[in-house]
Amino acid sequence: MSISFLNFKVLPYSLNYAILQVSVIDGEIMNLVHIFTDIPILIVIFTFLFSIIYCMKNYFYVSKNLKILLAFISRFKKTDLNFRFKEIDEWMSANPYVSALWLEFKNTLVFSESVALKGRNNDLTYKEVSSTVQNIQTTVDPLYFFNEETLITSKFNNKFLQTVPTILTGFGPLFTFLNIAIAFGKIDFSSQEKTIASVAGLMSSMQTAALVSVIAVGSSLIFLMFERISFQLMCKRPLSICEDIMGKLFDNISSEKFLLELLKETKIQNNSISNLITAMPQQFKVALNSGIASNLVPYLENLIFGINQVNKNMKEIVKNGGKSDDVDDLF
Numbered sequence: 001m002s003i004s005f006l007n008f009k010v011l012p013y014s015l016n017y018a019i020l021q022v023s024v025i026d027g028e029i030m031n032l033v034h035i036f037t038d039i040p041i042l043i044v045i046f047t048f049l050f051s052i053i054y055c056m057k058n059y060f061y062v063s064k065n066l067k068i069l070l071a072f073i074s075r076f077k078k079t080d081l082n083f084r085f086k087e088i089d090e091w092m093s094a095n096p097y098v099s100a101l102w103l104e105f106k107n108t109l110v111f112s113e114s115v116a117l118k119g120r121n122n123d124l125t126y127k128e129v130s131s132t133v134q135n136i137q138t139t140v141d142p143l144y145f146f147n148e149e150t151l152i153t154s155k156f157n158n159k160f161l162q163t164v165p166t167i168l169t170g171f172g173p174l175f176t177f178l179n180i181a182i183a184f185g186k187i188d189f190s191s192q193e194k195t196i197a198s199v200a201g202l203m204s205s206m207q208t209a210a211l212v213s214v215i216a217v218g219s220s221l222i223f224l225m226f227e228r229i230s231f232q233l234m235c236k237r238p239l240s241i242c243e244d245i246m247g248k249l250f251d252n253i254s255s256e257k258f259l260l261e262l263l264k265e266t267k268i269q270n271n272s273i274s275n276l277i278t279a280m281p282q283q284f285k286v287a288l289n290s291g292i293a294s295n296l297v298p299y300l301e302n303l304i305f306g307i308n309q310v311n312k313n314m315k316e317i318v319k320n321g322g323k324s325d326d327v328d329d330l331f
Contacts, residue, residue: 040175040212044168048219051164055227058156059234065097066151066238073245081136081249082111097155101145108140110253137253142246151242152235161227165220172216179209 072091076084092102152158183205 038208038212040171040179041208041215044171044175044212044216044219047164047171048168048223051161051168051223052226055161055164055223055230058161059230062152062155063234063238065155066235066242069095069098070238070242070245073242073249076249078249078251085136098146098151101150105138105140105142105145108138109250110137110139136250138250139253141252142250143243146243146246148236148239151239164227165224168216168220168223170216172213175212175216176209179205179212183209 073088076088081088089102089106093099095102
């Protein structure tokens with residue numbers, strides 16, 4: 001809006017001042033429109049908005065799955081895990097968010113196994129393999145499988161989010177010096193009018209170049225604060241609760257300690273076998289004497305009785321026939 005000097009002479013002072021204010025505001029609006037339609041500034045703003053949308057999309061996805069996992073595992077207790085392990089195994093295996101982690105973690109679990117022993121009366125008794133392993137334990141810390149890297153950062157391109165502040169900050173000096181270089185290239189000293197016009201364009205370009213750096217650094221700081229706060233509230237907090245519950249459900253026992261317990265049980269078994277072998281000859285002697293007394297002696301008595309009967313019959317035959325026989329001489 002252009003106001004001539006004559007208008008300021010004719011019109012009242014208050015009206016002239018109002019017209020001047022409107023013209024100033026109109027000029028500032030046009031200046032802002034020109035600034036925010038500049039291609040470098042649009043690139044910085046677009047990168048900032050895209051990064052914010054990408055960050056929130058992935059954080060919402062992670063937060064949703066962590067809350068589902070937390071709602072499920074919070075229903076279990078360590079005391080009833082032995083009886084409900086199949087339930088948690090089926091759910092974990094069917095959930096694509098944690099199925100691969102659960103498969104690796106399940107290979108480290110140590111169950112409270114028991115063996116069946118047959119007594120003297122053929123009755124079965126069950127004995128635990130280890131006296132210290134009474135529930136489901138793991139030889140590896142659950143935090144090795146269920147942690148920030150496996151449950152959060154591996155589910156999206158976290159490296160991109162970490163480099164966004166650097167990218168935004170780098171846009172500042174890049175486009176600043178680019179604008180300055182382009183502005184200096186447009187300076188024309190061929191005439192006084194062109195020199196004045198090119199210098200005015202240079203000053204406008206310098207202003208835009210400075211604003212690019214300000215907007216780039218400011219958007220970098222805003223994104224950094226926004227990303228850290230969102231990560232803490234939406235991801236880190238439910239993850240900490242999940243890690244605490246998993247650590248309480250599965251006690252951590254080192255493989256060396258478990259092998260030591262098995263070694264103790266093996267020594268006890270070896271001692272029992274050694275005592276059995278030591279007492280075996282005496283028990284064999286007793287069993288042999290008992291077997292001979294109960295089975296062989298009656299058989300020999302019956303055999304001798306039979307032979308005596310045969311001898312008696314032979315003697316009667318010889319006596320009646322008047323003949324002798326070698327059998328008679330034998331007995």
